[in-house]
Amino acid sequence: xxxxxxxxxxxxxxxxxxxxxxxxxxxxxxxxxxxxxxxxxxxxxxxxxxxxxxxxxxxxxxxxxxxxxxxxxxxxxxxxxxxxxxxxxxxxxxxxxxxxxxxxxxxxxxxxxxxxxxxxxxxxxxxxxxxxxxxxxxxxxxxxxxxxxxxxxxxxxxxxxxxxxxxxxxxxxxxxxxxxxxxxxxxxxxxxxxxxxxxxxxxxxxxxxxxxxxxxxxxxxxxxxxxxxxxxxxxxxxxxxxxxxxxxxxxxxxxxxxxxxxxxxxxxxxxxxxxxxxxxxxxxxxxxxxxxxxxxxxxxxxxxxxxxxxxxxxxxxxxxxxxxxxxxxxxxxxxxxxxxxxxxxxxxxxxxxxxxxxxxxxxxxxxxxxxxxxxxxxxxxxxxxxxxxxxxxxxxxxxxxxxxxxxxxxxxxxxxxxxxxxxxxxxxxxxxxxxxxxxxxxxxxxxxxxxxxxxxxxxxxxxxxxxxxxxxxxxxxxxxxxxxxxxxxxxxxxxxxxxxx
Numbered sequence: 001x002x003x004x005x006x007x008x009x010x011x012x013x014x015x016x017x018x019x020x021x022x023x024x025x026x027x028x029x030x031x032x033x034x035x036x037x038x039x040x041x042x043x044x045x046x047x048x049x050x051x052x053x054x055x056x057x058x059x060x061x062x063x064x065x066x067x068x069x070x071x072x073x074x075x076x077x078x079x080x081x082x083x084x085x086x087x088x089x090x091x092x093x094x095x096x097x098x099x100x101x102x103x104x105x106x107x108x109x110x111x112x113x114x115x116x117x118x119x120x121x122x123x124x125x126x127x128x129x130x131x132x133x134x135x136x137x138x139x140x141x142x143x144x145x146x147x148x149x150x151x152x153x154x155x156x157x158x159x160x161x162x163x164x165x166x167x168x169x170x171x172x173x174x175x176x177x178x179x180x181x182x183x184x185x186x187x188x189x190x191x192x193x194x195x196x197x198x199x200x201x202x203x204x205x206x207x208x209x210x211x212x213x214x215x216x217x218x219x220x221x222x223x224x225x226x227x228x229x230x231x232x233x234x235x236x237x238x239x240x241x242x243x244x245x246x247x248x249x250x251x252x253x254x255x256x257x258x259x260x261x262x263x264x265x266x267x268x269x270x271x272x273x274x275x276x277x278x279x280x281x282x283x284x285x286x287x288x289x290x291x292x293x294x295x296x297x298x299x300x301x302x303x304x305x306x307x308x309x310x311x312x313x314x315x316x317x318x319x320x321x322x323x324x325x326x327x328x329x330x331x332x333x334x335x336x337x338x339x340x341x342x343x344x345x346x347x348x349x350x351x352x353x354x355x356x357x358x359x360x361x362x363x364x365x366x367x368x369x370x371x372x373x374x375x376x377x378x379x380x381x382x383x384x385x386x387x388x389x390x391x392x393x394x395x396x397x398x399x400x401x402x403x404x405x406x407x408x409x410x411x412x413x414x415x416x417x418x419x420x421x422x423x424x425x426x427x428x429x430x431x432x433x434x435x436x437x438x439x440x441x442x443x444x445x446x447x448x449x450x451x452x453x454x455x456x457x458x459x460x461x462x463x464x465x466x467x468x469x470x471x472x473x474x475x476x477x478x479x480x481x482x483x484x485x486x487x488x489x490x491x492x493x494x495x496x497x498x499x500x501x
Contacts, residue, residue: 008113013056015237016048017116022234023047023069024117027125029227032132033066040066043231044284045238058241070129073108076122077115082106102126147323149173150194151330152201152337159340159348161189173198175339192339196365196411197349201330201337204351204359206313208333235285242281246274341365344372345406367408370417379405380425383418387427393418442482443489451490452497467496 010017022045026036040047046058047065073080082105087096102108102123110119117125146153150167156175158165163179173194180186249271256264312329315321321329338350345367351359370376379400386396393415400413407417422429449456462468463481470481483489 010114018234021116022230036066037061037063070125074113075116076119077111077113079109079112080105151198151327155336157336157338158190159338193365200363242278246278249274343374345374370408375405380421383421384425387422441485443485445481448483
């Protein structure tokens with residue numbers, strides 16, 4: 001922007017106008033300031049800046065400069081005052097500048113300047129920038145999609161206290177609500193397994209996507225083509241400027257008096273520098289043109305994007321889409337997900353869609369132990385009944401699964417769960433499972449422990465510290481400790497138990 005007779009107008013330099021507009025175009029396409037910066041660096045594009053004396057110069061962009069342009073309401077044609085506050089804090093009352101929200105600006109006058117983007121687009125950009133800033137605890141923003149396994153990171157909320165849940169990958173994928181723990185040192189509010197919740201949300205996401213008839217491939221190709229045209233235009237403008245600067249430096253050098261060696265040397269250096277910049281940029285343009293190739297999608301992926309509503313589920317689990325892309329897809333339709341554990345193995349999940357519609361369901365989740373299952377008692381009684389009736393563990397597991405039961409860490413009842421419960425209740429199918437140890441004239445540790453009414457550990461502890469001296473049976477594969485089966489042995493061990501020996 002430049003000021004002419006108290007009237008603000010766009011800079012007459014078309015390259016400057018195009019470069020500023022390109023920043024907004026790329027941000028709306030890419031979604032983050034960091035990606036705008038990466039795009040400019042990849043295409044060797046510089047941005048215009050003015051120094052304190054009003055002189056124009058071009059420099060490599062920085063993330064702070066990109067963000068400053070995106071957040072400046074002047075580029076949306078608005079005059080604003082009071083976008084920051086001076087806060088004094090600390091013993092020395094040190095000053096600190098704090099940015100405030102748009103609602104707290106003291107003065108805002110729209111349509112004051114010629115705009116690069118509309119005010120509606122500017123507000124959209126501010127919302128995206130705010131949402132990209134992942135301050136989960138302070139303002140609950142979502143943050144940009146990242147590469148973690150949990151697909152609902154940033155949009156998962158606790159149904160118990162209402163705060164945003166974070167992701168924890170220790171042991172297994174989990175959603176964790178630790179807001180009150182951080183603020184008040186309270187216990188963790190909720191800890192929910194991520195996989196079953198993600199699975200339910202994705203199924204509903206696909207169901208909502210089915211009616212959508214959208215040629216996403218054509219739209220993406222059109223968008224990319226338009227962006228590429230604008231980028232090429234900016235690069236040609238930059239090339240034209242560099243050529244002009246080289247010509248100007250040459251003209252200035254030719255006009256100087258050769259006898260004035262000090263000035264001639266400086267102008268020659270400037271001319272040489274301008275030529276080097278031009279040559280470097282031309283070489284890069286040529287190299288990029290030679291390496292330029294049209295990105296072709298696989299036929300499967302292309303077909304999916306031609307009818308994304310019906311075809312997206314077919315490629316979802318084929319490692320074609322990245323985690324970030326999957327999360328971006330989900331956020332297109334879903335605003336937030338709220339989860340509340342109503343029983344140890346049951347979670348109520350509410351999906352809040354864009355537009356305000358809500359889908360609610362109760363889904364089963366994994367638990368750490370069998371007794372945490374809400375139907376554990378019913379399962380035990382069924383297992384005992386069917387086992388006594390001669391049903392195999394596999395048959396019982398299949399029957400329980402059909403009735404809607406599950407094992408603690410699985411979505412169905414597995415054979416080992418049935419076997420564990422059956423054995424725990426003394427229902428033996430193979431006699432070898434219950435065959436007690438027998439050795440004529442000897443007692444084992446467990447047999448001694450039962451007679452002394454102590455634990456096996458008590459006996460082993462005295463053997464290891466030397467209070468009880470007994471040899472292991474060398475002929476036995478299990479190397480058991482064997483005691484002579486005599487009254488004297490029991491008498492001596494009881495004396496040790498009572499502390500007399």
